[in-house]
Amino acid sequence: MKRDNSAPTMKDVAREAGVALGTVSKVVNGIPVGESYRIRVEEAIKKLNYQVNSYAQGLKANKTYTVALLIPNTREPFFGLLAYHINLALLKRKYRLLLLSTDSDMAQEQEYITMAKQNKVDGIIGLTYNPDLVVEEGIPFVSIDRSMGAKIPCVASDNFAGGQLAAEKLADLGCKKVAFFRVGSVLNNEPNKRKAGFENGCLSRSLPYEMKIINTGESYDEFERFLLDHMRDGKLEIDGVFCVTDGLAYFTCKLLRRLGLRVPEDVQVIGFDGIRYFGNADYICSTIVQPVPDLAEMCVELLLQESMSAKPPLVCLPVTYAYGGTTLESPEEEDKGE
Amino acid sequence: MKRDNSAPTMKDVAREAGVALGTVSKVVNGIPVGESYRIRVEEAIKKLNYQVNSYAQGLKANKTYTVALLIPNTREPFFGLLAYHINLALLKRKYRLLLLSTDSDMAQEQEYITMAKQNKVDGIIGLTYNPDLVVEEGIPFVSIDRSMGAKIPCVASDNFAGGQLAAEKLADLGCKKVAFFRVGSVLNNEPNKRKAGFENGCLSRSLPYEMKIINTGESYDEFERFLLDHMRDGKLEIDGVFCVTDGLAYFTCKLLRRLGLRVPEDVQVIGFDGIRYFGNADYICSTIVQPVPDLAEMCVELLLQESMSAKPPLVCLPVTYAYGGTTLESPEEEDKGE
DNA sequence: TTGTATGCGTTATCAT
DNA sequence: ATGATAACGCATACAA
Numbered sequence: 001m002k003r004d005n006s007a008p009t010m011k012d013v014a015r016e017a018g019v020a021l022g023t024v025s026k027v028v029n030g031i032p033v034g035e036s037y038r039i040r041v042e043e044a045i046k047k048l049n050y051q052v053n054s055y056a057q058g059l060k061a062n063k064t065y066t067v068a069l070l071i072p073n074t075r076e077p078f079f080g081l082l083a084y085h086i087n088l089a090l091l092k093r094k095y096r097l098l099l100l101s102t103d104s105d106m107a108q109e110q111e112y113i114t115m116a117k118q119n120k121v122d123g124i125i126g127l128t129y130n131p132d133l134v135v136e137e138g139i140p141f142v143s144i145d146r147s148m149g150a151k152i153p154c155v156a157s158d159n160f161a162g163g164q165l166a167a168e169k170l171a172d173l174g175c176k177k178v179a180f181f182r183v184g185s186v187l188n189n190e191p192n193k194r195k196a197g198f199e200n201g202c203l204s205r206s207l208p209y210e211m212k213i214i215n216t217g218e219s220y221d222e223f224e225r226f227l228l229d230h231m232r233d234g235k236l237e238i239d240g241v242f243c244v245t246d247g248l249a250y251f252t253c254k255l256l257r258r259l260g261l262r263v264p265e266d267v268q269v270i271g272f273d274g275i276r277y278f279g280n281a282d283y284i285c286s287t288i289v290q291p292v293p294d295l296a297e298m299c300v301e302l303l304l305q306e307s308m309s310a311k312p313p314l315v316c317l318p319v320t321y322a323y324g325g326t327t328l329e330s331p332e333e334e335d336k337g338e
Numbered sequence: 339m340k341r342d343n344s345a346p347t348m349k350d351v352a353r354e355a356g357v358a359l360g361t362v363s364k365v366v367n368g369i370p371v372g373e374s375y376r377i378r379v380e381e382a383i384k385k386l387n388y389q390v391n392s393y394a395q396g397l398k399a400n401k402t403y404t405v406a407l408l409i410p411n412t413r414e415p416f417f418g419l420l421a422y423h424i425n426l427a428l429l430k431r432k433y434r435l436l437l438l439s440t441d442s443d444m445a446q447e448q449e450y451i452t453m454a455k456q457n458k459v460d461g462i463i464g465l466t467y468n469p470d471l472v473v474e475e476g477i478p479f480v481s482i483d484r485s486m487g488a489k490i491p492c493v494a495s496d497n498f499a500g501g502q503l504a505a506e507k508l509a510d511l512g513c514k515k516v517a518f519f520r521v522g523s524v525l526n527n528e529p530n531k532r533k534a535g536f537e538n539g540c541l542s543r544s545l546p547y548e549m550k551i552i553n554t555g556e557s558y559d560e561f562e563r564f565l566l567d568h569m570r571d572g573k574l575e576i577d578g579v580f581c582v583t584d585g586l587a588y589f590t591c592k593l594l595r596r597l598g599l600r601v602p603e604d605v606q607v608i609g610f611d612g613i614r615y616f617g618n619a620d621y622i623c624s625t626i627v628q629p630v631p632d633l634a635e636m637c638v639e640l641l642l643q644e645s646m647s648a649k650p651p652l653v654c655l656p657v658t659y660a661y662g663g664t665t666l667e668s669p670e671e672e673d674k675g676e
Numbered sequence: 677t678t679g680t681a682t683g684c685g686t687t688a689t690c691a692t
Numbered sequence: 693a694t695g696a697t698a699a700c701g702c703a704t705a706c707a708a
Contacts, residue, residue, distance in 0.1 A: 006400060007455075007476060009701055020679040025703055034677065049474070054456045055396045056701035059684050062344065064393060073422045075617040080418030084411045087439045096457065099437045101425045117345075118392045119434065136387070138345060247616045275616070278585045279413040284615070347685055358695040363687060372693060394685035397700050680707075685700105692695075 008048040017044035028052055058120065067303065068098040068116035070109060070126040077275045078290070079127070082144070085296030086125060093304065095122070106130035123303040131187060142303045144295070146189040150313050153302045155295055156190035158316040160197035162288040166242040166270045167201025167209075169286075169321055173268055173328050175240030178202065179230075181223060181252060182213045182244040190316075191244065194272060198242050210238070224255055234260060239267055246271035249285040253326055269326040283324030291317045346386040355382035366390055396458065405641065406436040406454035408447060408464040415613045416628070417465070420482070423634030424463060431642065433460070444468035461641040469525060480641045482633070484527040488651050491640045493633055494528035496654040498535035500626040504580040504608045505539025505547075507624075507659055511606055511666050513578030516540065517568075519561060519590060520551045520582040528654075529582065532610060536580050548576070562593055572598060577605055584609035587623040591664055607664040621662030629655045 010028070014021045017040040026033045027041040044050070058064040067090055074080045087097045098121060100112040109130045116124050116139075123140035126133075135141050137151065147154045170178050180198050184191065195211070202209040212226040230237045236259075243249035249271030253263045261267050264286075274289030276282060283289075294317050302311065323329040348362045355362070355378040364371045365379040382388070396402040405428055412418040425435045436459060438450040447468045454462050454477075461478035464471075473479050475489065485492045508516050518536050522529065533549070540547040550564040568575045574597075581587035587609030591601045599605050602624075612627030614620060621627075632655050640649065661667040 007458075010703095011701080021702085022679060022681095022704075023677095026678090029703080032677090037678080051452065051456045053397075053458055053701055055393050055402060055458050056684090057703080058393045059391075059397055059686090059701080060703050062684075073617075074412040074418040074425070075415075075422040077413075077415065077418070077616060080412040080415070080421075080617075083418075083421075083437070084413040084439055087412070087437055091439070096453070097437045099421070099425055099435045101422060101429070114389065115434070118389045120345075120391055120393050247619065250615055250619065277588055277622070278415060278613070279411075279418075281585065281588065348687095349685075359686085360688080360696080361694065364694090367687085370693085375694080391685055394700090395687080397685080397702090398687050400700075678708085680705105682703100682705085684702090687700090688698090690695100690697080692693100 007053070008050045009053070010050075012048055013041065013044045013050050016048055017041045062120070064120050064122055065094060066096045066098050066119065066121045067300070068100055068112070068119070068121045068124045070100050070102055070112055070116075070124060070128055072104045072127065072129075073101050074099070077279065078273050078292075081279065081292050082127070082296060085293045086299060089296045089300040093300065095300075095304070102128065104129050106132075109133060125299050125303060129185060129187060140303050142299045144299060145191055146187065147314060151311075152313075153311050154190065154314045155298045155302065156314070156316055157290040157295065157319050159190050159193040159319075160200070161316075162272060162290075162319040163194035163197025163199075163242070164201035164204075165197075165319065165321055166194075166272070166288055167198045167207060168205060169270060169327070170240035170242065170268060171201075171205040171207045173240070175207065175268060177208045177210075177238050178240035178242065179226070179238045180209060180211045180213075180242050180244075181248055182211070183216065183218070183220070183248055184244060185216050191272075194242075194244055220251060223252065224259075227255065227259060231259070236261055236267055241267060241269045243269065243271045246273045246275040246284050246287050249287070249326065253285065264325070264327050264329075268328060270321075271324075271326075274322060283322050286324040286327035286329070287322055289320045289322045291319065345391070346388045347391070348388075350386055351379065351382045351388050354386055355379045400458070402458050402460055403432060404434045404436050404457065404459045405638070406438055406450070406457070406459045406462045408438050408440055408450055408454075408462060408466055410442045410465065410467075411439050412437070415617060416611050416630075419617065419630050420465070420634060423631045424637060427634045427638040431638065433638075433642070440466065442467050444470075447471055463637050463641060467523060467525060478641050480637045482637060483529055484525065485652060489649075490651075491649050492528065492652045493636050493640065494652070494654055495628040495633065495657050497528050497531040497657075498538070499654075500610060500628075500657040501532035501535025501537075501580070502539035502542075503535075503657065503659055504532075504610070504626055505536045505545060506543060507608060507665070508578035508580065508606060509539075509543040509545045511578070513545065513606060515546045515548075515576050516578035516580065517564070517576045518547060518549045518551075518580050518582075519586055520549070521554065521556070521558070521586055522582060523554050529610075532580075532582055558589060561590065562597075565593065565597060569597070574599055574605055579605060579607045581607060581609045584611045584613040584622050584625050587625070587664065591623065602663070602665050602667075606666060608659075609662075609664075612660060621660050624662040624665035624667070625660055627658045627660045629657065 010024045014024045074083045090097050102109045109128050125142050127144040141152050143154045145156045214222050249269050271285045271287040274287050275284050352359045352362045409417050412421045428435050440447045447466045463480050465482040479490050481492045483494045552560050587607050609623045609625040612625050613622050
């Protein structure tokens, strides 16, 4: 034995079974081989507890069955949920997930792309915030929520329709004057279409609206000031708010209550994302739910599909509305989806 | 050129630079080499946009700089947070994370261990629920929250102290009779020590207590029945509840309020884990906070430390109490930790 | 059908 | 100090 404590190799199995190396390889890969040989090899494999070395396989095949996921973190619920479903979609196809938490750091994102390429991953799925991200053409790439040029498919929820749906819901629920609250990057990404969709929805329902938009890093105090500016004798002129995320909706509900307003009786609030308590309990607020499992499937499908022909530049998946206690709603609206 | 569209190799770089293969390897690995050679090689690398193939490196070195994480999912906040910090701890050390979501499926867990070994990962970190999990000795393994034998280090929060702390807090906050609510596996894992710690704390403070314990899968109705059994004329005999997780605490608060009781005025509730809204906002309830970043660091440190000598069988890390609105509390108790 | 030999990209051990 | 070459574990084209 040339090797001491390391894992057994095909060579060891071949010696143990008294057959040739190639025969072992065939058995391992399910290529037909003489019955008696197969049995001997399988016994040797069991005896030595042999496992194929997928690194050596990858070296041969120039394929690693590994996909890198560039995502800010897995700590915020939307990202954690997305990572979970992407992982499931990959594992279902016998692919593995290399997790790269970028913390939205642009330099970090670029660095991890290099790392992913050194790892010879078969593809990269990226939810990034770096507008100048360089991703060479050699490697399949699918972007989430941000278009990165015609050659890179982008997968997103139908954010425009989601904004529109929020406006229509607020109209249906009796709102007379509403507001749109947004905080986020100035980047030209898909979620920013929520605003346009909301405006469109308000206009089509003749619902008066106002907007309060601040950028990442700015103080949330702006929202409080906005609300105070619209108060007359302890009553708010606005009876519905669409927030660009559930996180902002949560903040807004707290703020409203602190100002002595009741949610949803005085002001109804709708968020976006479909975040639940503990990942699987109640919705945190009434919300536009992103179809995360479908997003994940679509990303993986687009990434792994061989035919380079049909790579759509942008895929938008339908969103739904879910009641979560911050709107006036009939109880039958319950939703048990994942 | 023997290859057409594939990535350039060291051989290509050597040809481009007009040097030998070994020289390129040395440059790449920072081994001293003649100045003029180094420059030529570096230029060729830049020109061809060469990247080392870490699969080939791994094949040579029998080391992959990859660690597998076996975790139920990244969708529930505690798991997502843990995965995030473990990933950070690994990336800091130039290691990569192979994410394996098990969904707590025992067969799946065993299968992924095989997969991890085929991937020749340098180690496995596992948060598993399979008492019969077979993990051979060839590969370093660190377990979270469950002891798997003397040879496998287990990292956990100090769950006993956490239970004790919860009892003491409730006593300090004026509770006269308290209850312990638990739902979970019957498995002999570390979090189960929360119960013993709580009992210990109650006894040391002469605080009367009762317990309601149900197993995974059983109906939560038991908790409602328990509470109803302890109601006299709309008042509850119990004025404090320690719940084994924040998730259960959330449920319990909802239940109490449905029964017409105020939280925290009538009944104070403490949970366990330290879950926050959206991963970084408010605590969902008053809670015993697990030191997740420290847990992650400890796991990685233990896993990667070369000296097999000092492998402690069990490491318990200190927990803290955080106010989260479901206890009576002075406002100075705020906590901004991560 | 089974065995043999070569190459994948890298590192390390040799001579030079 | 640099260049040639073997070896890592596996797959496969080819020879037997």
